[in-house]
Amino acid sequence: MAEEQLRFAIAFVVGIGPAIMLMWLSLRRFAYPMAPKSLFDDRRVFFAFAVGIGFGAVSSSLTYSISTSVPNILVPLIAAALFEESFKLAYLNLKSFRGRFDTTFYGVSLGVGSGGALAMASVFNANPTLLSASEVPAFVTALVLFSISMTTILASTGALIGFGSAEKKVLGYFLRAFLVRFSHLTILLFFFLGGNELLAWSSLAASLVFAGVVYTFVYREVLPETLPKDLRRELRRWPGKADRPAKGPE
Numbered sequence: 001m002a003e004e005q006l007r008f009a010i011a012f013v014v015g016i017g018p019a020i021m022l023m024w025l026s027l028r029r030f031a032y033p034m035a036p037k038s039l040f041d042d043r044r045v046f047f048a049f050a051v052g053i054g055f056g057a058v059s060s061s062l063t064y065s066i067s068t069s070v071p072n073i074l075v076p077l078i079a080a081a082l083f084e085e086s087f088k089l090a091y092l093n094l095k096s097f098r099g100r101f102d103t104t105f106y107g108v109s110l111g112v113g114s115g116g117a118l119a120m121a122s123v124f125n126a127n128p129t130l131l132s133a134s135e136v137p138a139f140v141t142a143l144v145l146f147s148i149s150m151t152t153i154l155a156s157t158g159a160l161i162g163f164g165s166a167e168k169k170v171l172g173y174f175l176r177a178f179l180v181r182f183s184h185l186t187i188l189l190f191f192f193l194g195g196n197e198l199l200a201w202s203s204l205a206a207s208l209v210f211a212g213v214v215y216t217f218v219y220r221e222v223l224p225e226t227l228p229k230d231l232r233r234e235l236r237r238w239p240g241k242a243d244r245p246a247k248g249p250e
Contacts, residue, residue, distance in 0.1 A: 014119065014143050016120060035238060052112065052113020081185055085178045089177075092161050123147065167226075
């Protein structure tokens with residue numbers, strides 16, 4: 001029981017820790033003092049985060065069940081990507097979210113919540129011998145990097161779907177999010193399969209690069225672009241801004 005609790009605690013820190021940090025990093029420049037006022041509702045942000053955690057727990061169980069019963073590895077990858085992004089689509093297109101610029105921000109918190117839960121479940125389920133592993137530092141490092149990769153890509157797809165809902169371009173951005181998520185899972189294929197250590201580490205490293213590139217685009221382009229033009233101008237003039245929120249012509 002003590003070992004089980006310790007494994008759970010490690011999984012919680014490894015999974016939820018990066019999720020909280022990424023949510024703070026993504027949204028801080030749209031809240032005071034980086035902005036003259038908060039441009040989103042804190043309650044909605046944290047509620048979406050909680051919803052994401054709950055959904056991530058369900059999604060991880062479903063994906064695990066499919067992966068253990070279907071011989072073709074691509075089927076669970078497609079099912080996971082479609083199921084996850086479809087849920088985000090349904091949640092972020094509720095009547096209270098459609099057409100609102102701040103829906104993009106709630107997409108981020110929904111995504112990091114589900115990413116944190118998925119990473120937490122993966123860490124917990126994939127390491128029954130964590131405490132007796134012969135190479136604990138390398139093993140824990142791999143789990144932390146996997147958590148960061150997973151959380152980063154799901155924050156990005158959440159933002160894409162939220163932006164689609166805000167701009168009323170739902171289908172196009174849903175397809176983008178699905179392709180991004182499926183591509184990320186495919187890149188991680190050798191990490192999931194294990195076996196060859198070099199291939200597993202290369203797969204994990206490639207997933208981090210891919211997630212970083214997508215997130216950089218979301219952070220620099222999608223998040224500021226969701227703001228109305230008057231708010232963008234106000235942010236540019238605000239003395240507490242960290243950087244210029246948008247670079248396109250007015």
